[in-house]
Amino acid sequence: MDNSAVRTEGLTKVYKDFWRRKSVSALTNLNLNIERGEIFGLLGPNGSGKTTTVKLLLGLLFPTSGKSWLLGYSSVDLKVKSKIGFLPEESYLYKFLNAEEILDFYGKLFDIPKTERKLRIDKLIHDVGLNPYRKRPLSQYSKGMLRRIGLAQAIINDPDLVILDEPTSGLDPIASREIKDLILDFKEQGKTVILCSHLLADVQNICDRIAILNKGVLQVMGNVRELLSQKDIIEFVVKNLSDNDILEVETFIKSRSGDVLSINHPASTLEELFLAIIQQSK
Amino acid sequence: MILTIAGHTFREVIRKKILHVLIGLGILIIIVSPFIPTTDEPDARVKMMLVVFFQVVVFLCIVGVIFLSATSLPHEIEDRTIYGVLSKPVSRLKIVAGKITGFALLSVLVLIILGLVNVVAIQRIASRLPEEFRSILKARNEFAASRFSIQGKVHHVREGIAWIEGGRTGIALWSFSDLYKKLADKSSLEVEFNLKIDCSRKDVDAIPLVVGIEDAGAGQCKTSILSAKIDEPLTIKIDREIVKKSGTINITAFPMHSMDYIGVTGEDAKLYSVQKGFISNYIKAMGVTFLKFLLIITIAVMGSTYLSAPVSIVSALVVFLCGHILDFVKDFSLVIQRYDVHEHALPPVLKKPNILLVYIEYLIKKPLEWVSVILPDFKRFDSLKFLLKGINISWETVGISVGYTALYAGICLFIASVIFKKREFL
Ligand SMILES: Nc1ncnc2c1ncn2[C@@H]1O[C@H](COP(=O)(O)OP(=O)(O)O)[C@@H](O)[C@H]1O
Numbered sequence: 154m155d156n157s158a159v160r161t162e163g164l165t166k167v168y169k170d171f172w173r174r175k176s177v178s179a180l181t182n183l184n185l186n187i188e189r190g191e192i193f194g195l196l197g198p199n200g201s202g203k204t205t206t207v208k209l210l211l212g213l214l215f216p217t218s219g220k221s222w223l224l225g226y227s228s229v230d231l232k233v234k235s236k237i238g239f240l241p242e243e244s245y246l247y248k249f250l251n252a253e254e255i256l257d258f259y260g261k262l263f264d265i266p267k268t269e270r271k272l273r274i275d276k277l278i279h280d281v282g283l284n285p286y287r288k289r290p291l292s293q294y295s296k297g298m299l300r301r302i303g304l305a306q307a308i309i310n311d312p313d314l315v316i317l318d319e320p321t322s323g324l325d326p327i328a329s330r331e332i333k334d335l336i337l338d339f340k341e342q343g344k345t346v347i348l349c350s351h352l353l354a355d356v357q358n359i360c361d362r363i364a365i366l367n368k369g370v371l372q373v374m375g376n377v378r379e380l381l382s383q384k385d386i387i388e389f390v391v392k393n394l395s396d397n398d399i400l401e402v403e404t405f406i407k408s409r410s411g412d413v414l415s416i417n418h419p420a421s422t423l424e425e426l427f428l429a430i431i432q433q434s435k
Numbered sequence: 436m437i438l439t440i441a442g443h444t445f446r447e448v449i450r451k452k453i454l455h456v457l458i459g460l461g462i463l464i465i466i467v468s469p470f471i472p473t474t475d476e477p478d479a480r481v482k483m484m485l486v487v488f489f490q491v492v493v494f495l496c497i498v499g500v501i502f503l504s505a506t507s508l509p510h511e512i513e514d515r516t517i518y519g520v521l522s523k524p525v526s527r528l529k530i531v532a533g534k535i536t537g538f539a540l541l542s543v544l545v546l547i548i549l550g551l552v553n554v555v556a557i558q559r560i561a562s563r564l565p566e567e568f569r570s571i572l573k574a575r576n577e578f579a580a581s582r583f584s585i586q587g588k589v590h591h592v593r594e595g596i597a598w599i600e601g602g603r604t605g606i607a608l609w610s611f612s613d614l615y616k617k618l619a620d621k622s623s624l625e626v627e628f629n630l631k632i633d634c635s636r637k638d639v640d641a642i643p644l645v646v647g648i649e650d651a652g653a654g655q656c657k658t659s660i661l662s663a664k665i666d667e668p669l670t671i672k673i674d675r676e677i678v679k680k681s682g683t684i685n686i687t688a689f690p691m692h693s694m695d696y697i698g699v700t701g702e703d704a705k706l707y708s709v710q711k712g713f714i715s716n717y718i719k720a721m722g723v724t725f726l727k728f729l730l731i732i733t734i735a736v737m738g739s740t741y742l743s744a745p746v747s748i749v750s751a752l753v754v755f756l757c758g759h760i761l762d763f764v765k766d767f768s769l770v771i772q773r774y775d776v777h778e779h780a781l782p783p784v785l786k787k788p789n790i791l792l793v794y795i796e797y798l799i800k801k802p803l804e805w806v807s808v809i810l811p812d813f814k815r816f817d818s819l820k821f822l823l824k825g826i827n828i829s830w831e832t833v834g835i836s837v838g839y840t841a842l843y844a845g846i847c848l849f850i851a852s853v854i855f856k857k858r859e860f861l
């Protein structure tokens with residue numbers, strides 16, 4: 154039994170146009186191994202091949218070469234789909250339905266029995282904070298609301314593996330934060346999460362491991378803290394030090410052959426500041 | 436699963452404006468149809484309503500349904516809502532089948548609405564007709580002759596048609612047996628002749644015909660002289676008492692005057708038992724029409740698994756129209772064969788088929804016959820002719836249509852699912 158949540162071997166995708174002349178190498182020889190239960194970040198700038206990877210995993214595209222497995226099943230196997238949740242890059246939803254109706258439709262496609270479906274839909278609409286708007290057609294939803302309903306539909310079947318393509322794209326920081334909290338909940342429930350994003354800040358706090366793609370080629374893969382920690386840099390955080398003392402410390406470090414890169418009053422990240430202000434104003 | 440997708444498709448399409456316009460237009464045409472000027476025959480208006488409904492309204496609806504069903508999948512693929520379905524445990528075959536079922540449901544709805552309006556309108560118009568002209572609202576069961584013979588002299592035989600000269604030189608005889616078992620209790624009987632008639636006198640469009648109706652068992656015979664018009668069927672009522680006795684009747688016919696000719700085959704006299712079954716016949720006709728919808732929907736959806744929206748609309752329309760052209764080809768060769776019909780009494784060299792027409796026919800017909808093997812034959816579903824003639828659509832006819840549709844649509848569904856499975860979603 155294959156114990157990994159996702160495994161790819163030499164996954165490669167070359168887009169060809171109709172006449173098979175022009176071609177784009179969107180993904181080249183990707184080897185991934187994502188463990189069950191981890192939050193895995195797939196990072197990279199726009200056009201680096203993240204969405205292509207996801208579509209290949211889901212069998213929406215067929216690889217030019219290579220293979221991929223989800224939860225031990227081949228990507229084209231229909232059986233695995235009942236254990237997977239998927240949030241596409243943009244909110245491709247039926248705009249003429251309302252929140253309840255669209256969740257009901259997808260729930261039916263998963264063959265969830267009626268009473269169970271009703272309960273889950275109720276809970277999900279609550280969890281993603283759309284309860285006041287549940288009867289509104291999606292055509293009247295804002296981008297953030299669509300993202301939330303997208304997230305809700307991705308877990309309507311209580312999946313083992315959730316694949317989220319740019320879940321926070323186009324959202325304000327609060328909404329992003331809330332979505333990240335939801336993703337952390339998924340992890341708590343034991344789900345494996347694949348998170349595609351071009352925003353490092355999105356991934357940094359919540360992912361266990363990340364991979365960075367560029368132009369379809371895997372650049373680095375590993376534990377987030379290990380990748381982000383710079384072992385040769387040390388930061389002191391000190392309170393109430395006089396200017397004279399600062400000068401003295403600086404001279405001392407220099408005399409011991411250290412390089413002073415910067416001496417700053419530490420600032421929180423912009424995101425944290427923004428959140429703090431909003432939190433206070435509540 | 437198929438039903439879930441079907442229901443969803445139905446729900447989406449039911450909101451489309453084009454559909455509302457279509458139904459409104461259909462109702463309008465039905466309401467206007469009795470006011471279209473026609474011939475003076477009292478039942479012409481009813482016939483006109485039937486023709487308008489089955490030729491115009493149904494045609495419009497089919498075009499509308501083609502538009503909707505051919506664009507559904509391409510639109511979902513284009514706006515990528517299809518991802519939501521494809522990432523669920525639903526096979527692509529079921530997606531295609533669900534789409535088809537959804538549009539089948541839609542056509543049931545459309546046919547019920549428009550069919551109901553139409554039948555109510557027809558009943559209203561027909562109820563004002565004098566009693567003897569309400570025969571249009573009949574449903575007749577057809578019996579073919581069990582035996583056909585010619586007593587006396589046959590003038591000559593050409594292309595399987597036996598020609599008899601008038602003045603008792605020869606008599607055509609059709610026997611209908613076992614009528615006891617076949618007839619429903621309340622039905623009345625009539626015989627319809629479709630004889631070829633020829634007359635060497637000029638400017639004559641009808642000849643006197645001697646028709647005998649005989650109870651085979653008792654030997655009772657009723658003879659009458661009727662005027663038989665050229666190119667028009669001749670219908671004669673038969674007293675039901677005659678069947679009560681033996682269950683077999685003989686029908687004889689010959690032209691009264693010498694120099695008048697009739698051309699006959701075993702199929703040219705048919706016995707009909709007449710019931711008041713218009714509504715059930717109409718429902719059967721609607722059922723057969725539904726099969727036509729189902730087939731074109733399947734073809735449209737099949738095309739749309741691979742083609743873009745506009746291309747699949749056009750290709751489904753082309754298939755639909757070509758499916759009717761097959762019939763045109765048959766008509767065309769009939770036109771040419773007409774040349775033979777009236778010439779028997781004349782020297783054979785006098786009228787020859789136009790060689791150019793034969794040539795064109797050969798050129799067009801052969802390739803089209805080949806195409807017709809692949810293309811669906813939509814004229815198969817023509818139930819209008821039954822309603823116009825007041826002939827009961829037999830369950831056998833319905834069954835054959837169902838079988839044809841099932842086979843053809845099944846193959847299309849299979850091809851569609853194979854194509855759809857191979858498809859990538861960019
Ligand atoms: N349908 C397509 N046809 C041709 N090239 C495509 C298509 N979709 C994506 N690409 C190309 O493949 C590369 C990767 O795209 P994508 O996987 O969408 O990147 P990301 O999701 O990381 O932004 C890009 O260079 C893009 O231009």
Ligand SMILES: [Mg+2]
Nearest residue numbers: 203204205242
């Ligand atoms: Mg992308």
